[in-house]
Amino acid sequence: MGDPSLDLQKAINLRLRTDIAAVDNRVFDRVPADVAFPYIELGEFQTLDDGAQCHDGMEVYATLHAWSRAIGQVEVKTIAGAMRGALREAELDLGPDWQFLEIAHQDTRYLKDPDGVTSHAVLTFKALVAAA
Incomplete structure (x- = not known):
């Protein structure tokens, strides 16, 4: 069983590519040098043991970035809102090793x-997962 952040990253990537038309499938783990704006970058992930002895649960913090070069902040704020909406109450498939419990927007x-x-825009989400 690997780190749940990798499976969560894959699930978030798929959800954002599917749900956010404004970035036209431009969701990256490593951003290409010649990328067109706007786009989403999968940023930093942190995995913490939730401390419960009754199950093998983890908290995973995901930092996501939205980038825009449109005049003003309307576009980047619209994309950030769409990102929150796409992940709010999402049922993410983490594959056979991890059971997805929930994801919540932090800031x-x-x-x-x-x-x-x-x-x-820099968005932080907290996901709860448990070993399957």
């Missing part, structure tokens, strides 16, 4: 990049 930060052109 969103909106940033203006120093280049003066790029808008950036």
Whole structure:
């Protein structure tokens, strides 16, 4: 049994590619150098044992990034809202090793990049999973 963050990453990637038309299937783990905007980047993941002795459960924190070069922050905020909506109460398939229990949005930060052109949203989600 591997780390549940990999299976969660795969499930989130599939859900965002399926549900967010604004990025036209541009959801990346490693962003290509010549990528078109807007796009979503699968960022950092952290896995924590939930501490319960009665089951093999884990908390997985997922940080997701949305990037836009449209004027203002309307596009990046719209994409961030769509990301929250796509994952809210989602039933994600983690494969045979992990049982998905739930995912919840923790916070969103909106940033203006120093280049003066790029808008950036950083979203954090917390998922609960258990060994299957």
